[in-house]
Amino acid sequence: MDTSVIEVQDLSKSYGPTRAVQNLTLAVNKGEFFGFLGPNGAGKTTTIKMLTGQVPPDSGEARVLGIDVTHHIEVKKAVGIVPEVVLLPSFLTVTEYLEFVCGVRHVDEGQAAFWLDFVELNESENVLCKDLSQGMKQKLSFAAAFIHKPSLVFLDEPFADVDPLMQKKLRTFLNEYVTEGGTVFLSTHILEMAEKLCSRIAVLSKGTVLKSGTLSELLREGPTLEDVFFTLVRTHG
């Protein structure tokens, strides 16, 4: 029996006159690698921000790991988040940032050393976060998202600036994470990445889900995920 770790019902959010997300309904099960695809401005980041307690929804309901998303601190305690725009505390060094995250999440500081090594930032451990390259910031953000061993992570374009070698390492890690029971909610523009990694996919446009299903279900509508995506967005978007 599937257990939903994310349950969303009629979720909406507007920014002034712009309706970013409209009556969004979806469910993600435990142990899924869920792909959230859509063109720019489709509402992917706003959805992730609502589901992770970063932005309050205007209407609708959403529960993440059984927690109402309006209880934003409880949600943030439970999940890991890699945001699209990685903002790190400017004046902390790489190591200090990871120690800070350990402190905030009440995790043993040994985790900081492990993740520093895993994302290969040892040589930059004493560099301030503001002086890191975008790719380094993204790697550090990835480490911070997993440091407390969450059972569910939200990744918003996590590979955009990461080099191919590290991308491969992170992909392998994520596959192992899901195999061991973790759940990944991945928002990406890179369709090849979604095709390789995701077990189930939802295509979003103009704030509403156009289609969702397993990869094989979606591929019934076209030869490749790219074809399916283009058709859906052009027809309904």
Place this chain on the structure above:
Amino acid sequence: MADTLLSLNLKEEWRMLTSYFSSKNLFFAFPAVLVVIGVIMGWLLPLFREAFEMSELLVAFHVLMVVYGLFVGAFGFFADEVANTWFRDAHLLIHMYTILPISFRKLLTWFYIKDIVYYLFLTIVPLFLGLFLSFSVSLGVVARLFGSSLLSFLIGVSVSFLVSSLYVRSRLSLVGMLVVAAVMVGTGSVEDFPPLVSFVYGDWGAAFLSAGIFVALSILSLAITKPVYRARKKLFSRTNLFHRMDPVLAKEIIDVRRSGTWQIIATSYLFPLIFIYGIFYFSGRLFQFRIDIPLVFYAGFIGYLSTLVYSWLNNIDAPSSLSTFPITTSAVIKRKIMLFLLFSFTVAMVYLVVLGYILEALYLVPLSIVIMGSTSFYVAAVTAWLCGLYPNTRLFDGAVLARYLLLILPVLLVMSILSLMERSLWLLGISAVILVSAAFLYRRVGTKYEHVPLGSY
């Protein structure tokens, strides 16, 4: 291309400035207030003329205009990549030289012209319009004074531009330039200042000379300005603060230390001292009383610096960098207030003890510390309660500003009067009331911001 750059720069500035206000109409309240100040200046002129020589007033006014120009003219710093972080999330046209085939110098030139246009129409013109509307001074005098004041302002702007450009490009040349300037100022007389000469003698030659100085210094500044890239990353040894205290407080302490904000805060307590001295000097001249700064008055007054210091603490880093962690907005605000209290109290106490020693009023230091402590905590708590983590922008909102003034001004007035009257017992009593109010507001900060996600408002 040139007119496009000017118009885009003007639009950019307009949109940025109006974004600080809850409505565009409120934006015009600022020049309107300056018109009123101009009218009041005109009406008070006869009173000032009784206490001061006309020449003294003219010198003071032109010096103030130069100082105003010096404050706004540090455009040379835009050549430093650090300036990219000044506007937080806003990215300006001036920084587009990094990705577009256009020189930094060209962008800076139009940015410079745009800023002068804005300062001229938003501040100087309204002030002189008010002066004219007071009908205390003839139109001819207002026009001449406007011209000479504008030239003084422009000279201040261009000197500041040159100094900041040299600071970024070559600090050795800056020292050289300052030595030459010191010699020139030391050997010259303030009465020879060209804009002043142009006003007093109606000398067109002096006016053209002033304009020439402004143009020459501006061109020189633009010529030597070149973007600076800090390729070398500064390394920092690991701190053990995270092992010893709450991680959010530790982060705040590190931010203040590494951003250099502590230096600004440490020197900031000098400004109210100079301001109070200026007020007392002019009041002394106007109403013929002895010029003396009571220690308790200064103690109460520096409490009002708290809004500024609290704003600086919030300008160091964007709160959204913590938005993915289980940290409440109220927790961050409370850590900032804690840090403010720890740091400001220490610095302010040093100032009070030194000033108490200079004024031979060491016996008043304990009372002054109580007054400083209570007003500082109260003002910081009011600012935090009303503005959260965005005091710089939220205070521009008319409704917030009105509530702020309503909560702050009566307290300032009462404390000032009582300290001038040296009513120690009353001061202690009021301090206790303020302290209780501050503690109440501190608790309210918790309830108001507990459920507000970081970076979402």
